[in-house]
Amino acid sequence: xxxxxxTSAAEPLTAGRAxxxxxxxxxxxxxxxxxxxxxxxxxxxxxxxxxxxxxxDAFADGHDVVVSLLLYRKEDEQRWRARPMxxxxxxxxxxxxxxxxxxxxxYTVTAWVDHFLSWRHDFARRVEAEDIRLAARVGAGLIxxxxxxxxxxxxxxxxxxxxxxxxxxxxxxxxxxxxxxDLAAIxxxxxxxxxxxxxxxxxxxxxxxxxxxxSAWYEMFPRSCSEVPERHGTFADCEARLSYVADMGFDVAYxxxxxxxxxxxxxxxxxxxxxxxxxxxxxxxxxxxxxGHKAMHPDLGAPDDFRRxxxxxxxxxxxxxxxxxxxxxxxxxxxxxxxxxxxxxPDATVQYAENPPKKYQDIYPFxxxxxxxxxxxxxxxxxxxxxxxxxxxIFRVDNPHTKPFPFWEWAIAEIxxxxxxxxxxxxxxxxxxxxxxxxxxxxxxxxxxxAWRNTKEExxxxxxxxxxxxxxxxxxxxxWPNTPDILTEYLQFGGRAAFMIRLALAATLSANYGIYGxxxxxxxxxPREPGSEEYMNAEKYERRIWELNREDSLxxxxxxxxxxxxxxxxxxxxxxxxxxxVDNEQIICYAKxxxxxxNIVVVVVNLDPHHTQSGWVEIDLQALRVDPHAPYQMHDLLxxxxxxxxxxxxxxxxxxxxxxAHLFRVRRRTHTERDFDYYM
Numbered sequence: 001x002x003x004x005x006x007t008s009a010a011e012p013l014t015a016g017r018a019x020x021x022x023x024x025x026x027x028x029x030x031x032x033x034x035x036x037x038x039x040x041x042x043x044x045x046x047x048x049x050x051x052x053x054x055x056x057d058a059f060a061d062g063h064d065v066v067v068s069l070l071l072y073r074k075e076d077e078q079r080w081r082a083r084p085m086x087x088x089x090x091x092x093x094x095x096x097x098x099x100x101x102x103x104x105x106x107y108t109v110t111a112w113v114d115h116f117l118s119w120r121h122d123f124a125r126r127v128e129a130e131d132i133r134l135a136a137r138v139g140a141g142l143i144x145x146x147x148x149x150x151x152x153x154x155x156x157x158x159x160x161x162x163x164x165x166x167x168x169x170x171x172x173x174x175x176x177x178x179x180x181x182d183l184a185a186i187x188x189x190x191x192x193x194x195x196x197x198x199x200x201x202x203x204x205x206x207x208x209x210x211x212x213x214x215s216a217w218y219e220m221f222p223r224s225c226s227e228v229p230e231r232h233g234t235f236a237d238c239e240a241r242l243s244y245v246a247d248m249g250f251d252v253a254y255x256x257x258x259x260x261x262x263x264x265x266x267x268x269x270x271x272x273x274x275x276x277x278x279x280x281x282x283x284x285x286x287x288x289x290x291x292g293h294k295a296m297h298p299d300l301g302a303p304d305d306f307r308r309x310x311x312x313x314x315x316x317x318x319x320x321x322x323x324x325x326x327x328x329x330x331x332x333x334x335x336x337x338x339x340x341x342x343x344x345x346p347d348a349t350v351q352y353a354e355n356p357p358k359k360y361q362d363i364y365p366f367x368x369x370x371x372x373x374x375x376x377x378x379x380x381x382x383x384x385x386x387x388x389x390x391x392x393x394i395f396r397v398d399n400p401h402t403k404p405f406p407f408w409e410w411a412i413a414e415i416x417x418x419x420x421x422x423x424x425x426x427x428x429x430x431x432x433x434x435x436x437x438x439x440x441x442x443x444x445x446x447x448x449x450x451a452w453r454n455t456k457e458e459x460x461x462x463x464x465x466x467x468x469x470x471x472x473x474x475x476x477x478x479x480w481p482n483t484p485d486i487l488t489e490y491l492q493f494g495g496r497a498a499f500m501i502r503l504a505l506a507a508t509l510s511a512n513y514g515i516y517g518x519x520x521x522x523x524x525x526x527p528r529e530p531g532s533e534e535y536m537n538a539e540k541y542e543r544r545i546w547e548l549n550r551e552d553s554l555x556x557x558x559x560x561x562x563x564x565x566x567x568x569x570x571x572x573x574x575x576x577x578x579x580x581x582v583d584n585e586q587i588i589c590y591a592k593x594x595x596x597x598x599n600i601v602v603v604v605v606n607l608d609p610h611h612t613q614s615g616w617v618e619i620d621l622q623a624l625r626v627d628p629h630a631p632y633q634m635h636d637l638l639x640x641x642x643x644x645x646x647x648x649x650x651x652x653x654x655x656x657x658x659x660x661a662h663l664f665r666v667r668r669r670t671h672t673e674r675d676f677d678y679y680m
Contacts, residue, residue, distance in 0.1 A: 025195040028066055028111040032057040032092075035473045036203055042440040043104070043204035044473040047213040051096050052205055058111040059091040065117040067191060070095035072107040085109070102420045105205040112196035116142050116187055123178050132171040139178055140166035149190040157186055209421050211251070211394075212444045212476065214572040216507070216562055217321065217514025218250035219483070222258060222300055223280060224544045232280070232543065235305040239312045244548060246316040248521070248555050249562025253313055254321040254396055254514065256484070256540075258306075260288035260297050262329020265352075265361040269542045270528055273361075282540050284325050284398065285362040287332025293383045303390065310391040321394035321425070322387055326380055326403060327353065328364045335364070341376050343367040368404045381411050384422075388415070394423045400438055401428040412442030425478055429486075439475040445512055450479040450505075451488050456588045456607060460579050463509050467577040477574070478512040481505075482520050484540050487533050492525050494609035497656035499523055499554055501609055504661040507561045508592070508603045511574050518546040521554040557638075564637040564663050570599045578623065584615030587652065591666075597625050600666040602634065606654035614653035621648050626668055633667040 033056045035044045046052060058068040068085040085093035099105050119139050126132050140162040147158035161183050165174065225237035238255070245253050261281040268275035275281065283297075290298055296306060313320050328334055330350070334341060342364055343351040353360040366376060384395065400408055415422050426443035428435050439446045453462045466477045481502035482491060491498050499520060506513040515521070519539065528534040537544070548555075565571045570592040580589040586608040593600040606613045621628045631646045638659060654660055 023195065026197045027060045027064075027113050027195065028058060028197040029060065030056055030058050030068075030109055030111055030197055030199045033109055033199055033201075033203070035470065036201075037440060037470075037474055040201040040203050042474060043206045045212075045444075045476060046099050046205055046207050047210055048100060048102060048207055049098065049210075050213075051098050052105075052107065053094065053096040054085075054107060054109065055088075055092060055094045056085070056109045056111075056199070057091050058085070058093050058109070060111075060113050063118075064113045064115070065121055066091075066111055067114045067117065068093045068095075068109060068111040070097065070107060070109060072097045072105060074101065075104040075106065099205060099207045102207055102209055104420075105207060106202045107205065108202050109199045110193075110196050112191065112193050114191055116146060116191070120179070120184060123175070126175075129171040132174055133168050136165040136168065136174045136178055143187060145192065146187050146190050149192070150186070154186050154189070157183060158190075161187075206416075206442075207420075208423065208444055211319070212423050213574075214511045214565075215252050215445075215478075215514075216250045216565065217252040217254050217478070217480075217512075218245050218248070219254045219256070219514060219516040220245070220518070221283070221539050221544070222255055223283075223297075224539055224546065226543070227545065229545050232299040234299070235301040235309045239309045242309075242313055242316055242318060244555075246318055248559045249566060251318055252321050252394060252514070253318050254394075255323065257283040257286055257323045257325055257398075258296055258300055259283070259286045259293060260290040260295055261285055262288050262331035262362060264330035267362055267541055270536065270538060271534070271541055279541070280543055282362060283323075284327065284540075285329040286325060286327065287329045287334065289331065292328070292332045292334060293326075294386045306390060319394050320392060321396055321423075322392050323398055324384065324395045325398035326366060326383075327398075328366070329362055330364060332364070338372070338375070338379075340370055340372045341366050342370075365402065368407060377407055377410065380407075381414055384411070384415055388419055388422065393419070393421055394425070396425040396427055397443070398427055400426050400443070401430045401434045405437055405441055408438065408443070409441040416442070436471060436475060439471075445476045445478040448477045448479055448510075450477070450510070451481060451483075451486050454490050454607065456582075456585055459505070459509070459588060459607075463577060464579070466510075467574045472575060476512060477510050478514060479506040479510040480514050480516070483516050484519075484535070484538065485533070487525065487527055487535050489533075490609075492527055495525075496523055496552065496554075497609035497660050499525075500557060501605060501607060501656070501660045503554070503558060504561060504603070504605055504663065505588075507565055508571055508601070508663065509577065509590070511565075511572050515558075518548060521558055522546060522548075522550060523552060523554070560638050561663070564601075564665075568599055568601050568637070568665060569594050570601045578620065580620060581618045582615045582652075584613055586611075586613040587615045587617070587654070589617045589619075589652075591619075591624065593624060600624050601637075602662075602664040602666055604652050604654070604662040604664070606656055606660040609656050609660065612653065612655040614651065616649050616651055619645075619648050619650070624666065626666065630669055632669065634662075634664040635667055637663045637665055 037044060054070050058066055060066050070083040070085050071080040073080050083095040083097055085095040088094050119142055123135050123139060126135055143158050143162040147155050147162060150158055164177055222235065222238045223233040225233035225241050242253065261283060262285045266275040266279060266281040268279045286293060310320050345351050350364050353363040353365050370376060412424060423444045425445045426438045427447050428438055429447060435446055449462065453459050524535060526536040528536045576592045578591050582589050587604065587606055589604045591600060591602045604617060626632050628647060631644050634643045634645050
């Protein structure tokens with residue numbers, strides 16, 4: 001059986017199911033199907049155009065030939081499409097299919113003992129004349145039955161073949177006739193699948209649009225987009241800043257909450273417990289007299305202004321992402337309209353958010369254990385639908401790990417049913433199992449521990465897990481070197497080079513990454529106090545005026561990195577990541593490549609922001625299909641420089657005060673031996 005074939009949705013799923021009576025004539029065993037997440041409880045993830053490679057163990061008693069098929073279909077299709085699985089050794093089978101539309105696909109595996117192929121395999125080894133004649137008659141009977149399942153000319157060809165075998169004759173002529181490849185190929189199209197075994201589960205694939213796999217995020221506070229110190233930023237100011245964001249090569253502009261901010265218990269500058277009249281408060285303290293989660297801060301503008309912002313971004317190739325923070329200020333309308341959605345203390349006050357010793361008196365969490373939880377779920381879903389109606393298709397979700405898993409699984413599934421193009425980023429810097437559970441139950445992308453992985457050993461171990469372990473089937477990393485809440489020690493003390501190093505790593509180790517700007521490109525690195533990861537003069541609590549054209553800005557460097565990502569498909573995927581040895585622990589080297597190896601990028605980074613480091617890198621030329629006996633060109637996409645390397649072992653030296661990274665595109669000789677212009 002070759003190519004794709006269509007089959008009834010019911011027919012292949014009637015045999016071998018755990019909920020049906022045992023059919024003792026189903027002799028094949030199917031087990032070890034992969035990919036499969038938690039026994040099929042959760043779907044795997046793919047992007048339109050990507051391949052799903054499925055493997056399984058399939059075997060039977062005795063020595064008969066087993067045939068295995070991969071079955072797959074889109075969620076709205078009634079018939080299964082089939083791909084023949086190929087044996088790869090030790091009763092392991094493999095096949096693949098591509099997903100070509102956003103939505104959900106299903107796949108499973110079926111296998112059976114094929115008596116025609118078993119007969120043909122044994123017939124080829126027969127040598128005695130009478131044995132050959134008798135076996136030919138047996139085969140004729142099998143082929144007659146096969147002909148009954150065939151149609152048109154195929155039925156005629158098979159019937160005639162059967163008759164010739166049944167007629168007997170010269171053993172060698174019979175053997176030649178029995179082993180005809182053309183007729184065997186026809187017979188293989190009509191197997192006897194009455195006693196096939198079907199895997200007990202239909203496994204799911206959630207298929208997203210390309211931005212789920214490849215994106216560059218830029219976080220900015222709308223209220224700080226004003227260039228006038230005395231004036232609150234507006235959506236129009238954000239619109240004016242979008243060209244700056246686009247010039248750096250970002251395709252997602254992420255806005256923290258844009259809703260009215262509560263006045264009760266409002267935090268002052270640097271998280272002061274008391275605010276004065278000029279303090280603007282935290283955008284995450286959502287809700288005031290002007291409205292709640294479906295309202296816009298009046299100083300930012302009106303709904304039409306927001307819609308113009310979304311349209312302007314789209315015209316520049318940028319999508320607006322909104323922060324979804326399911327929590328309320330004490331002034332949120334929900335407190336008056338639905339007091340049952342909150343947890344009340346014995347003193348008749350609402351329980352505010354806290355993580356002792358930290359207290360967040362300006363934020364009230366929802367009580368998801370309320371007796372009215374269903375109404376709460378419905379309302380929170382309607383918040384997402386409201387902003388989808390305003391043109392938003394990407395949401396960064398604040399602290400999803402502090403809300404129940406069943407809620408997220410339900411809400412995301414509900415949204416995706418009507419809007420399968422929506423992307424959800426999980427902002428959960430918490431324990432690994434919780435982060436992974438959120439990814440399994442529907443979040444499209446996930447924040448990672450990247451910000452705190454600094455040494456070569458830490459980076460190699462962590463990204464090998466992200467890119468090569470089974471969790472890659474559902475966990476899509478989105479790497480951020482900084483956020484409004486995270487100013488790492490590495491950035492605080494590493495100077496300009498540290499920012500360049502972390503940017504180069506984030507943007508090339510992960511196909512999805514982001515920065516909190518303009519704090520990042522302007523090298524903001526003063527902590528609120530020693531040992532803290534909080535910023536001094538944190539933008540979470542005050543408006544900032546940023547000098548975007550400062551000479552020390554990293555905007556040009558960031559633009560070069562993002563251009564390299566955009567121009568090189570190898571950097572738009574994660575799974576090809578491969579680390580190479582370097583004889584210096586302060587230098588890390590790795591490569592990414594397209595499936596056909598037409599695009600290969602090798603990255604070399606000095607992890608020491610203070611000192612020049614050098615060493616010998618060892619490239620696996622065989623894995624990259626580079627001729628080890630011919631020179632090859634390393635084109636640095638950051639500087640434009642070109643280096644001629646030969647063999648696997650080559651020398652590098654990186655001065656962090658100049659440029660702490662090489663971003664090489666490997667250019668192999670493709671035409672003449674003399675002309676180095678002819679490189680891929």
